[in-house]
Amino acid sequence: MADSFTFAHLADVHLGAYSKDFRELNLEAFLATMDRCLARKVDLVMIAGDLFHINVPDLAVVDRAVAKLREVKDAGVPVYVWYGSHDYSPTEKSIIDVLASAGLFTKVSTFETAEGQGAPRFEWTQDPATGARMVAVAGKALGLDMHVFKALDRAALEREPGFKVFGFHAAVKEYLPDYLAHINGVTLEDFPRGFDYYAGGHIHHANLADPAGFGPFVNPGPTFGSDGRDLLNDEPRGFVLGTVRGGRVEARFEPVEVVRFLREEVDVTGKTAAEARAELDELVDGWDVGGKAVVLRVRGELSSGRRAELDLDALHTRLPRLGARAVHIVKAFSVREASRVAAVEGETQGEVERKVVEGQVASFASSDARFAGASGVELALALKRALSEEPPTQRGGLAEYRDRVVQRGLELLGVVGGPPPAAAEERPAPSPPPQEPPRSLEEYA
Numbered sequence: 001m002a003d004s005f006t007f008a009h010l011a012d013v014h015l016g017a018y019s020k021d022f023r024e025l026n027l028e029a030f031l032a033t034m035d036r037c038l039a040r041k042v043d044l045v046m047i048a049g050d051l052f053h054i055n056v057p058d059l060a061v062v063d064r065a066v067a068k069l070r071e072v073k074d075a076g077v078p079v080y081v082w083y084g085s086h087d088y089s090p091t092e093k094s095i096i097d098v099l100a101s102a103g104l105f106t107k108v109s110t111f112e113t114a115e116g117q118g119a120p121r122f123e124w125t126q127d128p129a130t131g132a133r134m135v136a137v138a139g140k141a142l143g144l145d146m147h148v149f150k151a152l153d154r155a156a157l158e159r160e161p162g163f164k165v166f167g168f169h170a171a172v173k174e175y176l177p178d179y180l181a182h183i184n185g186v187t188l189e190d191f192p193r194g195f196d197y198y199a200g201g202h203i204h205h206a207n208l209a210d211p212a213g214f215g216p217f218v219n220p221g222p223t224f225g226s227d228g229r230d231l232l233n234d235e236p237r238g239f240v241l242g243t244v245r246g247g248r249v250e251a252r253f254e255p256v257e258v259v260r261f262l263r264e265e266v267d268v269t270g271k272t273a274a275e276a277r278a279e280l281d282e283l284v285d286g287w288d289v290g291g292k293a294v295v296l297r298v299r300g301e302l303s304s305g306r307r308a309e310l311d312l313d314a315l316h317t318r319l320p321r322l323g324a325r326a327v328h329i330v331k332a333f334s335v336r337e338a339s340r341v342a343a344v345e346g347e348t349q350g351e352v353e354r355k356v357v358e359g360q361v362a363s364f365a366s367s368d369a370r371f372a373g374a375s376g377v378e379l380a381l382a383l384k385r386a387l388s389e390e391p392p393t394q395r396g397g398l399a400e401y402r403d404r405v406v407q408r409g410l411e412l413l414g415v416v417g418g419p420p421p422a423a424a425e426e427r428p429a430p431s432p433p434p435q436e437p438p439r440s441l442e443e444y445a
Contacts, residue, residue: 001130001131001132001162001163001247002043002129002130002131002244003245003246004243004244004245004246005043005044005129005130005132005244006040006041006042006043006241006242006243006244007042007043007044007045007046007130007132007241007242007244008033008036008037008040008042008044008045008046008239008240008241008242008254009045009046009048009197009199009218009220009239009240009241009242009251010033010045010046010047010048010220010223010238010239010240011047011048011049011050011084011169011199011200011201011202011219011220011221011222012048012049012050012084012201012202012204012220012221012222012223012225012226013026013029013030013033013047013050013051013052013222013223013224014026014050014052014053014086014222014224014225014226015027015030015051015052015053015057015061015062015065016052016053016054016057016058016061016062017053017225017226017227018226018227020326021293021325021326021327022231022293022326022328023058023061024326025224025258025259025293025325025326026223026224026225026226027061027064027065028258028259029223029224029237029256029258030065030068030223030224031064031065031068032256032258033223033238033239033256034068034069034071034072035068036239036254036256037072037077037239038071038072038075038077040241040254042077042241043077043127043129043130044077044078044079044080044127044129044130044132045072045077045078045079045080046079046080046081046134046165046167046199047079047080047081047082047105048082048084048136048167048168048169048199048200048201048219048220049082049083049084049085049086049087049138049139049169049201049202050084050085050086050087050139050169050201050202050226051065051081051084051087051096052086052087052094052095052096053086053226054086055086055087055088055089055093055094055095055096056093056094056095057095062095066099066104069099069104069105070104073103073104073105078105078106078127078128078129079104079105079106080105080106080107080108080125080127080134080167081096081100081105081106081107081108082107082108082109082136082137082138082139082167082169083096083107083109083138083139083140083169084138084139084169084201084202085139085140085141085145085169085202086141087139088138088139088140088141106125108125108134108135108136108167109123109136109138110122110135110136110137110138110148111123118151119151119152119153119156120137120148120151120152120153122135122157123135124160130163130244131162131163132162132163132164132165132244133160133162133163133164133165134164134165134166134167135157135164135165135166135167136166136167136168136169136199137149137152137167137168137169137170138169139168139169139170139201139202143170143171143184143185145169145170146170146184146186149168149170149186149190149191150190152190152191152192154191154192154193155192157192157195158192158193158194163196163244163247164194164195164196164197165195165196165197165198165199166191166192166195166197166198166199167198167199167200168186168191168198168199168200168201168202169200169201169202170185170186170200170202171183171184171185171186171202171203172185172186172187172188172200172203172217172219173185173186173187174187174188174209174211175203175207175209175217175219176203176205177203177205180203180205188211188214188217191214193213193214194213194214194215195214195215196215196244196247196248196249197215197216197218197242197249197251198214198215198216198217198218199218200217200218200219201219201220202219203219203221204221204222204225204226204230204233205219205221205235206219206220206221206235206236206238206240206253207219207221208240208251208252208253215249216242216249216251218240218242218251220238220239220240220253221235221237221238222237223237223238223239223256224237224258225237228328228330231261231293231295231328232263232295232297232330234261234263236253236255236257237255237256237257238253238254238255238256238257239253239254239256240252240253240254241253241254259291259292259293259325259326260291260292260293261292261293261294261295262287262288262289262292262293262294262295262324263295263296264283264287264294264295264296264297265296265297265298265299266279266280266283266296266297266298266299267299267300268298268299268300268301268302268310268335269300269301269302270300270301270303271300271302271303272302272303272304272305273302273304273305273306273307273309273310274305274309276298276302276305276310277309277310277311280298280310280312280315284315284318284319284322287322289319289322289323289324290322290323290324291323291324291325292323292324292325293324293325293326293327293328294319294324294326294327294328295328295329295330296315296327296328296329296330297329297330297334298310298312298329298330298334298335299330299334299335300334300335300336301335301336301337301338302335302336302337302338303338304338305337306337307335307337310335312329315327315329316329353381353384354377354381357377357380357381357384358377360380361373361376361377361380364376370413370414379412379413382412383409383412383413386405386408386409386412387405387409
């Protein structure tokens with residue numbers, strides 16, 4: 001093995017994600033990352049999954065990515081890739097397999113047995129110039145790779161000699177950011193010990209750790225991102241540069257910036273739609289958006305007027321004319337309309353709301369006693385509160401938000417875990433909520 005060498009570790013490139021301008025920026029981030037790898041004169045590149053956003057991506061994006069990969073190959077820098085959950089294809093008909101067959105990079109993979117039928121078989125991949133040896137557990141959608149981790153013959157992997165890299169594309173519970181702490185994942189105990197480097201991906205959050213008994217445990221985060229929640233996140237993007245000396249790895253994060261972001265949040269609470277629109281116009285007039293990616297989130301509850309009057313779509317046209325490179329406006333569920341019933345002087349919004357609901361319940365014809373009288377009013381108000389919860393903005397919580405709102409609504413209606421409810425006087429006590437199996441990150445992507 002070479003006494004010293006350098007490598008680049010990147011992940012979650014998601015080529016082909018987004019549309020229009022952000023798709024171009026995402027591609028540019030990958031091209032710039034590979035240029036940085038060449039400038040740093042790395043000896044090899046590892047891509048820890050999700051090189052593409054889907055396993056059969058836009059060929060226009062593929063064409064430009066292939067040209068850059070060819071340039072890297074011609075410069076004598078080998079690239080090693082393993083499946084991420086977005087690349088994965090059970091029939092191995094992914095673009096990853098096509099490009100590997102064309103010789104643009106080497107696919108690192110496991111050979112699996114059926115669940116419960118023995119340990120997966122590994123074929124080690126060795127880099128000829130450095131002697132570094134790699135194995136990887138391919139990422140799969142819905143966390144289906146977890147059974148592979150559970151079935152690993154860790155002792156056999158640990159016995160292998162030489163400089164070893166363990167590749168993966170999975171959530172590791174010990175290193176999840178707080179906003180993803182609830183999701184399912186593997187743990188450190190699921191990994192073989194004693195590898196010199198653990199090259200991860202999947203979580204769009206950079207993390208460099210050095211746990212006892214393991215080599216550096218690294219997730220570089222995305223090179224750019226793949227959805228609106230990534231655009232809202234202001235963490236730096238890039239890759240990890242590893243330097244090997246005497247068999248030990250020093251890893252450091254290398255940021256790659258292809259565009260400056262302007263991220264703004266506007267709270268319209270208490271304003272009429274016309275006032276909010278005027279404020280937005282004034283704010284935009286004062287922004288320096290030239291060459292920047294603009295990410296705007298408008299939130300809050302209008303005192304009167306309709307969401308449509310904000311005409312947020314018009315900003316998608318206006319901001320590029322002012323020089324913005326790309327525009328993303330978060331608007332779904334972020335702005336709420338006030339009650340359209342005029343308030344009685346001296347009454348609070350809650351009092352007015354209750355009077356409106358009382359009137360609606362009184363005129364609502366139902367054979368279900370739950371929806372009548374005072375109990376019907378309380379049920380309607382409780383349902384409104386449950387359905388008014390604003391969804392999270394950070395990556396990884398939208399599906400959980402939906403589940404929570406639906407679950408709470410069903411609990412209030414008393415239909416969780418059983419048949420449709422009987423009338424109030426006949427209805428048995430509601431069953432406890434069913435225990436849901438742990439969910440994987442894919443449900444939050």
